[in-house]
Amino acid sequence: DAGVTQSPTHLIKTRGQHVTLRCSPISGHKSVSWYQQVLGQGPQFIFQYYEKEERGRGNFPDRFSARQFPNYSSELNVNALLLGDSALYLCASSFRSWGMNTEAFFGQGTRLTVV
Amino acid sequence: QKEVEQDPGPLSVPEGAIVSLNCTYSNSAFQYFMWYRQYSRKGPELLMYTYSSGNKEDGRFTAQVDKSSKYISLFIRDSQPSDSATYLCAMSEAGGTSYGKLTFGQGTILTVHP
Numbered sequence: 059d060a061g062v063t064q065s066p067t068h069l070i071k072t073r074g075q076h077v078t079l080r081c082s083p084i085s086g087h088k089s090v091s092w093y094q095q096v097l098g099q100g101p102q103f104i105f106q107y108y109e110k111e112e113r114g115r116g117n118f119p120d121r122f123s124a125r126q127f128p129n130y131s132s133e134l135n136v137n138a139l140l141l142g143d144s145a146l147y148l149c150a151s152s153f154r155s156w157g158m159n160t161e162a163f164f165g166q167g168t169r170l171t172v173v
Numbered sequence: 174q175k176e177v178e179q180d181p182g183p184l185s186v187p188e189g190a191i192v193s194l195n196c197t198y199s200n201s202a203f204q205y206f207m208w209y210r211q212y213s214r215k216g217p218e219l220l221m222y223t224y225s226s227g228n229k230e231d232g233r234f235t236a237q238v239d240k241s242s243k244y245i246s247l248f249i250r251d252s253q254p255s256d257s258a259t260y261l262c263a264m265s266e267a268g269g270t271s272y273g274k275l276t277f278g279q280g281t282i283l284t285v286h287p
Contacts, residue, residue: 062216089273100179100261100277101217114274148216152273161207162263162275164216 062165079134083151090132093148179278192249196262196278203264208247211259252285
């Protein structure tokens with residue numbers, strides 16, 4: 059079975075630009091979460107979507123937005139990129155959004171570099 | 174103070190050693206506890222998933238949760254060079270407004286040398 063797939067794997071953008079990152083969850087999983095991981099730190103929660111609705115939002119500015127599609131895939135959008143947005147962006151999928159069966163499985167991530 | 178504290182190491186052990194990794198936390202609402210392994214420039218891989226207090230064993234890995242002390246541990250027996258990676262602890266609440274949000278520790282860098 060395919061795991062969580064993310065695209066692209068690497069991306070270089072210029073300050074002020076916009077970026078869209080994509081994620082396909084494990085088949086049958088309805089919840090997708092996004093995390094930002096800065097080098098040397100643990101992942102930080104950005105968003106969670108379940109059944110196409112936003113269920114959780116971390117402490118990130120409004121420049122960050124996301125959505126989930128009817129097939130449960132998801133996009134993370136970041137506007138007006140800053141140098142500090144350079145990080146590994148991780149997508150995680152789980153069967154449910156909370157309670158039991160919420161083991162989160164991560165994709166390989168998209169490494170974003172802002173120059 | 175961070176919600177989850179994890180000693181970043183680095184930790185270096187000889188092959189075959191028993192490795193002990195641990196995290197402390199401050200949020201008493203955490204009910205689910207996970208350990209992930211992350212190789213360089215890769216996504217985290219789920220190793221162990223436990224609910225509430227107690228022990229769970231899977232092959233060479235044993236996870237322990239002590240909710241009374243707000244302390245969790247991961248033990249690796251017969252460590253191998255292939256275990257060299259960053260180990261992340263993660264926790265989540267059972268519901269409420271936080272839903273399935275995972276709160277991670279900083280990660281411990283482990284090197285197992287032959």
